[in-house]
Amino acid sequence: MEDGDCLSLRERKKLATREALxxxxxxxxxxxxxxxxxxxxxxYAADVSPRTFNNYxxxxxxxxxxxxxxxxxxxxxxxxxxxxxEQLAEAVTNALVEVHASQEYQKELVRMIITTPLLRAEFxxxxxxxxxxxxxxxxxxxxxxxxxxxxxxxxxAYSSATRVVTxxxxxxxxxxxxxxxxxxVGLIAPMAAARDSNGRAKAKDNNxxxxxxx
Amino acid sequence: MEDGDCLSLRERKKLATREALxxxxxxxxxxxxxxxxxxxxxxYAADVSPRTFNNYxxxxxxxxxxxxxxxxxxxxxxxxxxxxxEQLAEAVTNALVEVHASQEYQKELVRMIITTPLLRAEFxxxxxxxxxxxxxxxxxxxxxxxxxxxxxxxxxAYSSATRVVTxxxxxxxxxxxxxxxxxxVGLIAPMAAARDSNGRAKAKDNNxxxxxxx
DNA sequence: CGTAAATTTGCGTGACGCGCAAAATGGTTG
DNA sequence: CAACCATTTTGCGCGTCACGCAAATTTACG
Numbered sequence: 502m503e504d505g506d507c508l509s510l511r512e513r514k515k516l517a518t519r520e521a522l523x524x525x526x527x528x529x530x531x532x533x534x535x536x537x538x539x540x541x542x543x544x545y546a547a548d549v550s551p552r553t554f555n556n557y558x559x560x561x562x563x564x565x566x567x568x569x570x571x572x573x574x575x576x577x578x579x580x581x582x583x584x585x586x587e588q589l590a591e592a593v594t595n596a597l598v599e600v601h602a603s604q605e606y607q608k609e610l611v612r613m614i615i616t617t618p619l620l621r622a623e624f625x626x627x628x629x630x631x632x633x634x635x636x637x638x639x640x641x642x643x644x645x646x647x648x649x650x651x652x653x654x655x656x657x658a659y660s661s662a663t664r665v666v667t668x669x670x671x672x673x674x675x676x677x678x679x680x681x682x683x684x685x686v687g688l689i690a691p692m693a694a695a696r697d698s699n700g701r702a703k704a705k706d707n708n709x710x711x712x713x714x715x
Numbered sequence: 716m717e718d719g720d721c722l723s724l725r726e727r728k729k730l731a732t733r734e735a736l737x738x739x740x741x742x743x744x745x746x747x748x749x750x751x752x753x754x755x756x757x758x759y760a761a762d763v764s765p766r767t768f769n770n771y772x773x774x775x776x777x778x779x780x781x782x783x784x785x786x787x788x789x790x791x792x793x794x795x796x797x798x799x800x801e802q803l804a805e806a807v808t809n810a811l812v813e814v815h816a817s818q819e820y821q822k823e824l825v826r827m828i829i830t831t832p833l834l835r836a837e838f839x840x841x842x843x844x845x846x847x848x849x850x851x852x853x854x855x856x857x858x859x860x861x862x863x864x865x866x867x868x869x870x871x872a873y874s875s876a877t878r879v880v881t882x883x884x885x886x887x888x889x890x891x892x893x894x895x896x897x898x899x900v901g902l903i904a905p906m907a908a909a910r911d912s913n914g915r916a917k918a919k920d921n922n923x924x925x926x927x928x929x
Numbered sequence: 930c931g932t933a934a935a936t937t938t939g940c941g942t943g944a945c946g947c948g949c950a951a952a953a954t955g956g957t958t959g
Numbered sequence: 960c961a962a963c964c965a966t967t968t969t970g971c972g973c974g975t976c977a978c979g980c981a982a983a984t985t986t987a988c989g
Binding site: 618625626650654657658664665688689691692694 | 835836840843846875878880883895899903906909
Binding site: 510 | 943944945946947954955956
């Protein structure tokens with residue numbers, strides 16, 4: 502989670518101002534509400550000129566969602582790293598748990614993103630990226646032929662299950678995010694089991710059909 | 716598909732200008748590209764003052780997506796109208812087919828919505844509404860207890876499967892939308908079958924678990 | 930008709946996104 | 960250290976936009 506890996510000063514400063522803008526945007530939005538945050542305010546809080554803000558983000562929502570967006574994109578990589586001994590459903594579940602494990606203390610931010618229409622719309626752009634990354638990892642794992650629908654459908658199912666769980670978690674403070682997430686992805690397991698690399702070909706024979714007209 | 720049901724002249728005119736703005740926005744965007752469409756152009760094409768545009772829509776993307784948005788929202792109602800003799804998966808599938816059956820000739824519009832980031836983001840607002848409507852209908856059909864995750868998860872799975880299919884349909888002109896849609900939702904059937912109102916309780920016993928912490 | 934309600938319109942204001950070019954800062958080489 | 964190039968920051972300006980407000984226009988109804 503550290504930025505300063507072995508980057509030139511230039512790049513570190515770039516990351517720094519980007520992050521400064523991001524945290525300033527988030528903080529201000531949480532404090533006074535998105536609609537009362539001006540670009541100039543964020544720039545001022547980040548000790549940077551207003552014009553510079555637009556060198557990094559082209560809108561306030563984008564600045565706010567940036568961090569969450571980067572997080573979400575790692576999902577594909579996480580799935581790829583799961584040991585091959587795990588079932589498909591198991592691997593995806595564990596990867597999802599990994600991504601969201603550290604999210605608990607950002608609850609207010611997540612809530613704001615989900616409930617504010619502008620932020621929500623912005624965040625959806627992230628979600629499609631996540632879906633595609635996940636679909637790629639799944640396709641790799643089950644060895645899908647190109648054009649196979651299964652990985653994308655399954656990835657989308659997992660992804661939107663995560664959305665549903667997040668929503669519930671925000672509504673009810675007593676729920677344990679990870680626990681409900683596990684329950685939710687459990688509902689999807691029957692789908693994943695129909696095409697698993699370990700116990701494969703459990704299902705009917707209509708799996709590989711594609712491209713034929715009605 | 717008709718507007719003039721039994722509305723006062725006032726309301727008919729209102730609908731008329733709304734539709735005029737919508738079709739003008741769509742037409743212009745298809746002709747010259749979204750980024751070259753000014754609000755003033757749309758207003759002019761709809762024989763209305765620029766200020767009036769903002770009485771109906773607060774952005775060009777919103778105006779373009781409006782019709783598709785209204786369409787999508789009817790999905791819940793469509794599911795509710797399916798005969799009770801149909802299995803859950805069957806009912807949802809048929810409802811989805813119904814909504815999209817007439818969409819074929821709007822392919823260019825759909826393509827523009829999906830490929831243009833601003834329109835895409837706008838359209839996602841619609842999708843959540845559709846998801847919720849569908850989830851409600853599913854919950855009703857299977858008689859879910861309040862707080863049950865299943866309807867939302869299943870609705871989200873169907874909804875995003877539709878998204879995936881649309882995407883594929885746009886990429887490859889040779890695919891029959893309805894056929895691929897049927898194939899895709901077939902992948903979800905195992906999920907739906909685990910909790911069906913007809914053949915119910917087919918699955919393991921972890922269905923009703925919820926609200927318990929880890 | 931005439932009056933009340935709703936809709937349209939024009940105008941003004943504050944804000945935004947971004948292209949452009951000058952200034953500032955970082956990196957590199959002799 | 961100094962000179963030089965690359966990158967980033969900054970200020971400025973332009974065209975656009977969303978929206979509040981109040982006047983003008985249109986609709987509804989007695």
